[in-house]
Amino acid sequence: xxxxxxxxxxxxxxxxxxxxxxxxxxxxxxxxxxxxxxxxxxxxxxxxxxxxxxxxxxxxxxxxxxxxxxxxxxxxxxxxxxxxxxxxxxxxxxxxxxxxxxxxxxxxxxxxxxxxxxxxxxxxxxxxxxxxxxxxxxxxxxxxxxxxxxxxxxxxxxxxxxxxxxxxxxxxxxxxxxxxxxxxxxxxxxxxxxxxxxxxxxxxxxxxxxxxxxxxxxxxxxxxxxxxxxxxxxxxxxxxxxxxxxxxxxxxxxxxxxxxxxxxxxxxxxxxxxxxxxxxxxxxxxxxxxxxxxxxxxxxxxxxxxxxxxxxxxxxxxxxxxxxxxxxxxxxxxxxxxxxxxxxxxxxxxxxxxxxxxxxxxxxxxxxxxxxxxxxxxxxxxxxxxxxxxxxxxxxxxxxxxxxxxxxxxxxxxxxxxxxxxxxxxxxxxxxx
Amino acid sequence: xxxxxxxxxxxxxxxxxxxxxxxxxxxxxxxxxxxxxxxxxxxxxxxxxxxxxxxxxxxxxxx
Numbered sequence: 001x002x003x004x005x006x007x008x009x010x011x012x013x014x015x016x017x018x019x020x021x022x023x024x025x026x027x028x029x030x031x032x033x034x035x036x037x038x039x040x041x042x043x044x045x046x047x048x049x050x051x052x053x054x055x056x057x058x059x060x061x062x063x064x065x066x067x068x069x070x071x072x073x074x075x076x077x078x079x080x081x082x083x084x085x086x087x088x089x090x091x092x093x094x095x096x097x098x099x100x101x102x103x104x105x106x107x108x109x110x111x112x113x114x115x116x117x118x119x120x121x122x123x124x125x126x127x128x129x130x131x132x133x134x135x136x137x138x139x140x141x142x143x144x145x146x147x148x149x150x151x152x153x154x155x156x157x158x159x160x161x162x163x164x165x166x167x168x169x170x171x172x173x174x175x176x177x178x179x180x181x182x183x184x185x186x187x188x189x190x191x192x193x194x195x196x197x198x199x200x201x202x203x204x205x206x207x208x209x210x211x212x213x214x215x216x217x218x219x220x221x222x223x224x225x226x227x228x229x230x231x232x233x234x235x236x237x238x239x240x241x242x243x244x245x246x247x248x249x250x251x252x253x254x255x256x257x258x259x260x261x262x263x264x265x266x267x268x269x270x271x272x273x274x275x276x277x278x279x280x281x282x283x284x285x286x287x288x289x290x291x292x293x294x295x296x297x298x299x300x301x302x303x304x305x306x307x308x309x310x311x312x313x314x315x316x317x318x319x320x321x322x323x324x325x326x327x328x329x330x331x332x333x334x335x336x337x338x339x340x341x342x343x344x345x346x347x348x349x350x351x352x353x354x355x356x357x358x359x360x361x362x363x364x365x366x367x368x369x370x371x372x373x374x375x376x377x378x379x380x381x382x383x384x385x386x387x388x389x390x391x392x393x394x395x396x397x398x399x400x401x402x403x404x405x406x407x408x409x410x411x412x413x414x415x416x417x418x419x420x421x422x423x424x425x426x427x428x429x430x431x432x433x
Numbered sequence: 434x435x436x437x438x439x440x441x442x443x444x445x446x447x448x449x450x451x452x453x454x455x456x457x458x459x460x461x462x463x464x465x466x467x468x469x470x471x472x473x474x475x476x477x478x479x480x481x482x483x484x485x486x487x488x489x490x491x492x493x494x495x496x
Contacts, residue, residue: 237437244437248444255448259455298458317467328465353460386455394451401440 016052018043026071028084029106033165039070044162044171056171062161064088067117067221068103070164074213076124081105081113083214085164091155091178104166112167115210116202120223121230122210123187123202132181132188132199139422142181142188144201149181149188152228152420157191180228182416187229204229226415234409241402248398256391268292269362269381275312277368284365289321290381292357297384299352301362305377307335307346312375315365320358327352333377351387 016025021041027033034048035055042058066086073082085104090097100118102125114125132144140151157178162170177192185204190197204227207220223230269290275283292299303314311334318327329352334344368375417423435441453459 240436296457298460326467328467351460351462352464354458390451390454394447397447398444401443
């Protein structure tokens with residue numbers, strides 16, 4: 001907490017002359033910088049003593065270009081930091097080398113922070129002072145600052161390239177054992193060397209923040225894949241979506257109740273008929289005219305028979321007596337029983353959609369098997385009957401989005417944990433809401 | 434609800450479709466519609482049935 005009235009003293013950097021090429025090396029990290037790399041000849045220098053010595057000569061072919069150039073300055077959380085160091089590290093998994101970049105950023109009053117980048121995924125990393133609490137298990141966990149982190153990956157990271165300054169002794173080829181524990185958007189990393197374990201806490205940030213901070217040109221590279229601590233864009237959404245689903249289902253119940261209560265279910269026609277297939281003569285007939293009132297609505301035609309080990313086929317036509325428009329449909333009704341098992345149904349119901357009001361009659365054309373005897377049947381016509389299937393379809397339709405959200409959440413975690421040491425048991429990915 | 438605008442819009446469409454379906458009496462069944470069925474045999478000389486038509490599986494109509 002600095003007072004705005006007291007100006008901070010001007011800080012001057014020191015310069016070194018590269019013992020290899022004579023080039024000038026700016027030391028921005030002051031006495032904190034223990035290693036510096038000449039940008040001209042890629043000599044790794046030990047700057048911890050006044051007598052600067054060459055530790056290593058990096059091959060020119062290993063040179064990488066930092067996405068955030070050394071010397072870039074920008075404000076992070078109100079503090080101006082300068083990029084002073086850059087290294088590329090890599091791990092080899094099943095013969096495949098995965099590389100990421102690390103930047104050292106420095107403020108003379110606040111010290112060091114680190115920025116990492118892997119395939120467009122950026123993290124701002126801070127050293128952790130307190131030792132996290134370790135929990136053994138099939139998937140070990142650590143607790144830090146009240147937050148639980150799940151073990152993600154153990155690997156041996158190798159330094160592939162270095163440039164600029166570092167507050168520790170470093171050279172290409174150096175290896176450390178690294179353990180990552182994730183709790184998006186954070187990742188807790190333990191780096192183990194022969195003599196110490198260093199913990200650091202990374203927080204996932206968008207590349208656009210880095211670009212804005214250091215005023216870089218163009219756009220940051222788009223992230224590829226899912227990163228260890230990348231926040232799940234659907235985290236927390238499934239529970240919210242299911243809460244909303246409950247609300248919608250309640251609304252659906254109200255709507256259902258409204259239509260069930262207000263539907264007229266008007267019985268407009270009811271007539272009993274006898275059908276004897278063996279009889280000679282015309283079997284088809286027309287019913288008396290009946291009136292369908294009200295708005296355009298459905299018409300339910302029910303057929304109730306006394307069929308027993310028998311069948312009847314009914315060709316129906318609902319004909320508007322005024323316009324001559326006919327709506328044709330056919331029904332097959334059969335019922336068989338041997339005393340224990342039954343097959344078929346004696347009764348049938350069919351819904352004719354959107355029938356305008358008017359005067360109608362039915363043309364009925366029955367058919368049957370003359371050897372199987374006669375059948376008595378009732379024809380019942382009802383108007384404006386609520387269709388329960390639509391309510392069930394609506395409930396199912398409302399369920400689809402929450403299921404999609406759950407799948408997307410789960411899939412995101414699956415992709416994340418596929419890259420971990422626990423990829424075969426990706427079901428243990430857990431919810432990182 | 435505001436956190437899920439697409440889902441809310443989708444649900445509104447489901448409710449709207451359901452309301453229209455119930456109000457207009459939609460059905461999953463399909464019937465074959467025939468226009469201008471002859472009303473009497475006088476409108477349809479040569480036939481003794483009142484209209485020609487087809488429904489699945491069977492033909493019924495004039496002879």
